[in-house]
Amino acid sequence: MSDDTLFAEVLDPGNRADPYPIYARFRRNPVTRQRDGAYVVSTHAAIRSLIFDPRLSSQDLPPSRRPRTGNPLRDWILNPIKNRVANGHRPLIFRDPPDHDTLRGFVMKEFTIHRVNGLHQRVVSHVDKLIEACRGRDKVCLVEDLSYPLPVAIICELLGVPEKDEPQFHDWATRLATALEPDARRDEDTRRVTVTTFDAIAAYMRGLIREKRRHPADDMLSGLARRGTPDQPAMGDVDLISTAVLLLVAGHETTVNLITNGMLTLLRHPDELARLKADPERAPQLIEELLRFEPPVHFRTRKALGEIEIAGTTIPKGAPVILLFAAGNRDPERFTDPDRFDPDRDDVQHFGFGGGLHYCVGAPLARIEAEIALVRLCQRLRQPSLLADPPPYRPGASLRGPQNLGIRIAGIV
Amino acid sequence: MSEKPGIVIVGASLAGLRGAEALRRGGYDGPLTIVGDEPYGPYDRPPLSKHVLAGELRPEATTLPQLYPLRARWRLGHPAIGLDRPGKSIRLADGSVIPFAKLLIATGARARPWPGEGAGLGGIFTIRGRDDATALRQALTAPPKRVLVIGAGLIGCEAASCCRDLGLPVTMVDPNPTPLARVVGTLVGETLAGCMRRAGVDYRPGAKVLSLAGEGGRVRRAHLQDGGAIETDLVIIALGAVRDTAWLAEGGLMADSGGLTCDGTCRALGRDGEPDPDIYAAGDVARWPNPLYGWKPMTVEHWGNAVEQAAHAAGNMLRPEDPQIYTHLPAFWSSQFGINIKAVGLTDGADSVAIVQGSRAGLRFLAVYGRAGRSIAAVSFDQARWLPAYADRILAGAAFPPILDAIDQSRIETMAPGFPGPRPGPAAKLQPRESAHV
Numbered sequence: 001m002s003d004d005t006l007f008a009e010v011l012d013p014g015n016r017a018d019p020y021p022i023y024a025r026f027r028r029n030p031v032t033r034q035r036d037g038a039y040v041v042s043t044h045a046a047i048r049s050l051i052f053d054p055r056l057s058s059q060d061l062p063p064s065r066r067p068r069t070g071n072p073l074r075d076w077i078l079n080p081i082k083n084r085v086a087n088g089h090r091p092l093i094f095r096d097p098p099d100h101d102t103l104r105g106f107v108m109k110e111f112t113i114h115r116v117n118g119l120h121q122r123v124v125s126h127v128d129k130l131i132e133a134c135r136g137r138d139k140v141c142l143v144e145d146l147s148y149p150l151p152v153a154i155i156c157e158l159l160g161v162p163e164k165d166e167p168q169f170h171d172w173a174t175r176l177a178t179a180l181e182p183d184a185r186r187d188e189d190t191r192r193v194t195v196t197t198f199d200a201i202a203a204y205m206r207g208l209i210r211e212k213r214r215h216p217a218d219d220m221l222s223g224l225a226r227r228g229t230p231d232q233p234a235m236g237d238v239d240l241i242s243t244a245v246l247l248l249v250a251g252h253e254t255t256v257n258l259i260t261n262g263m264l265t266l267l268r269h270p271d272e273l274a275r276l277k278a279d280p281e282r283a284p285q286l287i288e289e290l291l292r293f294e295p296p297v298h299f300r301t302r303k304a305l306g307e308i309e310i311a312g313t314t315i316p317k318g319a320p321v322i323l324l325f326a327a328g329n330r331d332p333e334r335f336t337d338p339d340r341f342d343p344d345r346d347d348v349q350h351f352g353f354g355g356g357l358h359y360c361v362g363a364p365l366a367r368i369e370a371e372i373a374l375v376r377l378c379q380r381l382r383q384p385s386l387l388a389d390p391p392p393y394r395p396g397a398s399l400r401g402p403q404n405l406g407i408r409i410a411g412i413v
Numbered sequence: 414m415s416e417k418p419g420i421v422i423v424g425a426s427l428a429g430l431r432g433a434e435a436l437r438r439g440g441y442d443g444p445l446t447i448v449g450d451e452p453y454g455p456y457d458r459p460p461l462s463k464h465v466l467a468g469e470l471r472p473e474a475t476t477l478p479q480l481y482p483l484r485a486r487w488r489l490g491h492p493a494i495g496l497d498r499p500g501k502s503i504r505l506a507d508g509s510v511i512p513f514a515k516l517l518i519a520t521g522a523r524a525r526p527w528p529g530e531g532a533g534l535g536g537i538f539t540i541r542g543r544d545d546a547t548a549l550r551q552a553l554t555a556p557p558k559r560v561l562v563i564g565a566g567l568i569g570c571e572a573a574s575c576c577r578d579l580g581l582p583v584t585m586v587d588p589n590p591t592p593l594a595r596v597v598g599t600l601v602g603e604t605l606a607g608c609m610r611r612a613g614v615d616y617r618p619g620a621k622v623l624s625l626a627g628e629g630g631r632v633r634r635a636h637l638q639d640g641g642a643i644e645t646d647l648v649i650i651a652l653g654a655v656r657d658t659a660w661l662a663e664g665g666l667m668a669d670s671g672g673l674t675c676d677g678t679c680r681a682l683g684r685d686g687e688p689d690p691d692i693y694a695a696g697d698v699a700r701w702p703n704p705l706y707g708w709k710p711m712t713v714e715h716w717g718n719a720v721e722q723a724a725h726a727a728g729n730m731l732r733p734e735d736p737q738i739y740t741h742l743p744a745f746w747s748s749q750f751g752i753n754i755k756a757v758g759l760t761d762g763a764d765s766v767a768i769v770q771g772s773r774a775g776l777r778f779l780a781v782y783g784r785a786g787r788s789i790a791a792v793s794f795d796q797a798r799w800l801p802a803y804a805d806r807i808l809a810g811a812a813f814p815p816i817l818d819a820i821d822q823s824r825i826e827t828m829a830p831g832f833p834g835p836r837p838g839p840a841a842k843l844q845p846r847e848s849a850h851v
Contacts, residue, residue: 054770054779054799054819096820098775306818317818357798 003028004035007322010299011397017390019298019400020339023327030311038301038320039313042327044334044351046311051356055306056321058358059096091246093358100357106235107243107361110223116364119154123369126153127376135412140381142405143260146373151255154369155248160212160219165204172201173252176245198245205241220247251362257296257401258370262287263377264405265294267386269341277378283371286343290370291329291352293341298326298400300354325351326400383410416444418512420730423493423503424519424657425449427457427477428696428719432517434481435727445485446511448503450492450520453543455479459716461546462568463748466575468554472547493520496664498689514691515730518661518673518681519723521697522654522714527563531625536632537648540568549649556581557647561635563622565592567747569651570605574749577612584615584643586622586635589833597756597792598830600766601780604773604794608750654714656698666692672700672712678736679726693730695723704740705808706759715745742808746797752776755797757804758790766830767814769803770821771796779803782830783813 009015009022026032026042033039041047050056092103130146140146152173156166175197209225216222221244228234235243266273276282301322308315315321329350330338336345353360360366377384387406394403420436422429425447433447449455456475464470488505495504502512524539526532536557538549553560553576560576562569565587576583589595591602592609609616621638625648635643658668666689667674667682673694675681679701680688694701696719702708713722718741725739746755763782771778771794779799782790788811791803799819806815814825 049801049805052798053802054816054821057820059820098771098777098821101777305820306816 003032006032007034007038007040010324013393013395013397016393016395016397016400019326019397020330023324023330026324026327027331029313031313031315033313038322039304039315040322040324041310042324042331043311044328044331047323047325047328047351048355049310050302050308050321050323051351051354051358053308053310055304055308056302057096057305058094058100058302091242093246093250097357103235103239103243104357104361106224107247110220111361111365113364115158115220116368119157119365120368120372122157123150123154123372124376126150127373128380131376131380131412134409138409139387140384140407140409142263142377142407143256143402144404146377147256147259147263147405150259150369150373151252152248154365155251158220158365159244159247160217160221161208168204169248172197173248176201176249201245201248202241205244206237209237209240247362250360251365253396253399253401254296254360255362255366255369257399258287258290258366259373260402260405261294261296262290262370262374263407264386264391264402265290265341266374266378267384267407268389272341272343273378273384276375280375280379282343283375284367285348286374287367287370288348288350288352289341289343289345292335292348292350293329295326295329295350295352296366296401297352297354297398299324299398300358323351325354380413381407381409382413384408418501418514419444419446420515420517421446421448421503421511421513422517422519423448424517424521424696424698425451425453425455425487425489426519426521426696426719427455427716428519428521428723429517430455430477430479430723431720432519432695432723432727433483433485434479435724436731437483438481439727439731441727441731443514445483446488446513447483447485448488448491448493448505448511450490450506451542451544452490454487454489456543458541459746461543462540462571463575465546466540466550466553466572467578468550472543472550475543492660494660496661496666498665498683498692501691516692517723517726517730518692518694518698519696519719520657520660521719522656524650525652525655527625527648527650527652529622529624531627531632534625534627534632535630536627536646537625537650539650540572541654552647553579553581555647557645558582559584559643559645560647560649561586561622561643561645562649562651563587563635564651564653565589565594565616565618566651566653567593567596567745569649570609570749571747572649572651573609573614574612577614577750582615583613584617584645585609586617586620586637586643588619588621590618590831592616592618594831594833596760597754597780598760598763598766598782598832600828600831601773601792601794602831604776605750605752605754608752608776612750654697656700656712658698673698674710675699675701677702677704677708677738678729679722679739680729680736690733693726695719695726699726701739704738705742706761711759713741713743715743717744742804744800744804752794753797754792754794755800756790756792757800758782758788758807760790760792760830760832763789763830763832765813765827767825767827768823769814769816769825770799770819772823781814783827786813787811788813788815 030043030046031039031041092100134140152170156169175193212222212225226234299322301320304315304319304321307317332338353363384407387408391402391405455477457477460470460475465472491505491507493503494506502510504510524541539545559582562573562585570592573583573585591599591606594602622635623638624636625632626634632648655670656672658673661668665684675694676688679693681692681694682688697714700710700712702710729736744757760782762784765783766780768778769781777795779793779796781788788807793800
């Protein structure tokens with residue numbers, strides 16, 4: 001297959017278990033044009049330079065299913081999602097400064113390290129409860145038993161969603177997760193599910209926001225829903241809903257992947273598993289290496305607002321630009337022996353949380369969840385081993401992770 | 414003294430330390446002596462006018478980490494007072510003589526003292542060293558009735574900002590129309606003036622302090638050129654710095670208060686204009702022809718230059734057979750009035766400026782400076798993330814303005830940057846012939 005159709009191989013579910021050889025082929029050129037006009041950026045240096053390039057925009061609307069007619073009403077009827085998104089329901093990951101910065105500012109003000117650290121004990125007890133539920137079994141299905149339920153529970157906790165509504169959130173999170181995949185926009189059924197789910201969450205959120213305004217609590221949604229004053233503006237209701245949905249979607253599946261990929265990697269490197277079990281203090285550096293080695297998000301797409309000359313290639317104005325973060329993470333020009341999982345490496349500046357102005361706002365929370373989950377799993381699962389290697393993967397190429405991870409165990413400690 | 418003379422570094426601050434590390438990292442295994450006039454090991458200066466004044470950081474906590482084992486002999490608290498070029502040695506204040514095989518001069522600069530009447534009064538401070546910051550911090554907690562800051566450059570503005578954060582009444586006097594006028598021009602400076610006023614600083618642009626008057630040996634009042642007076646019991650002198658070259662007066666090198674002149678490879682020049690093969694300079698004190706600016710001799714008194722130039726000079730000291738030219742794109746940062754200001758390039762001689770991203774009204778923007786149609790510098794207010802992209806364009810000598818079709822970009826309007834004219838009167842004499850970048 002020639003290089004100008006190589007990205008199709010990345011999207012091919014058949015390559016999900018090991019996309020890294022394809023990434024290595026991409027890296028022969030820092031920037032590779034695809035036949036459809038997209039430009040794939042794959043080296044660490046080129047990605048690094050582009051995430052700080054002001055000509056790269058995230059304000060990318062989903063492509064129209066049908067060409068524009070010029071009649072706004074007709075367009076709206078023909079392209080409901082596009083217009084729904086365009087009409088303000090656009091979360092901050094799909095926005096540029098200055099709007100992006102304003103919205104992100106509101107979120108960062110509430111996503112404090114104090115609040116995140118306050119969740120520490122809750123994460124520990126959730127993890128222990130989930131592991132405890134596996135007692136008596138000789139097999140753990142990691143995704144459904146732990147990786148999946150944990151992040152939703154924690155996000156609900158963070159936002160201040162009442163416990164009784166949590167199952168509903170699990171359901172929504174599942175249905176929305178697929179919406180972030182690039183091919184999701186083309187599939188009619190997925191689009192319909194996305195729209196109805198979004199409407200359901202939006203309706204629920206409107207109610208919850210009203211509730212939080214009446215009875216503010218010490219949670220993120222209460223903070224975000226605060227009424228603005230001329231001195232201290234606050235988020236509008238539409239942005240508030242899209243932000244809450246974003247936190248749910250972006251914070252969910254990514255964390256599922258981080259935990260599952262983490263356990264998969266540890267089971268493939270039993271020495272590291274044993275070392276982590278003996279010395280939980282190793283967790284932070286291990287997580288960083290994990291974010292480099294098996295990042296939860298493999299790529300994101302941006303758009304070139306102007307012509308960009310980079311590494312000998314000219315990206316034309318208007319071209320989609322695919323930042324292949326997971327390829328940059330394995331760039332031998334940047335990392336010694338990049339395909340080796342080595343938590344002891346002293347240089348691990350990865351793109352595991354993206355980079356630039358859209359750097360993951362939830363990074364500190366993801367780190368805590370992954371740390372606690374992996375340490376507790378290592379400590380409490382007796383003689384864990386993989387039931388299948390490679391495990392089955394979900395179809396997503398960007399938010400890449402196992403569909404399930406069967407682990408044989410000799411019991412729970 | 415049976416030991417063979419090795420490398421001696423004069424100056425135990427950032428440049429001295431990073432130079433020493435680069436020598437060791439580069440494989441230098443011989444004797445290494447580091448001489449410093451202060452009793453402290455290398456410490457970081459940027460926090461002194463920010464976190465230390467604010468009381469967020471103890472002065473001792475500014476100690477710089479050593480990034481590489483140095484195995485150095487430290488002569489701290491012993492200022493160098495003379496250089497004997499033919500004898501290849503330096504003399505310290507305590508009378509001791511240290512021979513050298515090679516010498517790296519990194520003595521930096523010292524704060525320009527109050528040049529007018531009243532200089533000896535109590536309650537007058539400069540901010541350069543750790544002791545300055547300690548004393549000033551202590552005096553600020555007294556607290557003073559009113560702080561007077563003389564000079565609206567980077568240090569003066571940072572100090573004023575800290576004092577307002579501490580709730581102290583502050584008056585700032587400066588001859589230019591806006592703060593940072595010489596660094597960023599009055600167009601951008603005006604935005605900062607707005608922040609300053611909103612923060613409650615009694616800012617007096619276009620004013621000049623003629624003399625300081627005291628009672629009982631302590632400062633009480635400042636007399637202005639326009640006949641007015643300001644009641645004050647604490648004065649911060651922020652009039653820039655003079656290069657620390659006095660000890661080289663008889664050393665036979667080309668040195669004056671504007672710096673020690675070097676060739677492009679950081680070798681110090683003798684009075685005859687010939688480079689000394691064994692004497693190098695780096696950091697604030699070094700005046701070298703920067704190829705990026707048409708080989709114009711310049712000193713760059715910023716943190717990044719101290720780090721880079723010291724490492725560069727060290728490399729040339731170790732490989733004199735293959736000397737490398739030092740090229741540097743100056744850069745600085747400052748935090749004041751809640752804004753992070755960051756800049757790359759030199760605004761010298763800029764004839765135009767454009768806001769290329771964000772807006773001045775929103776206090777978040779990126780300004781690019783042009784000269785004769787080329788982009789030469791960029792200044793950001795809370796938009797530092799984009800600076801590397803602009804630095805690349807500036808290095809490439811891109812047309813002005815450099816990056817079109819950027820996000821958060823309104824219609825680009827080219828304006829006059831508004832740099833004040835040359836300093837008038839006797840002060841002009843203090844300025845070196847070449848440009849100094851503070």
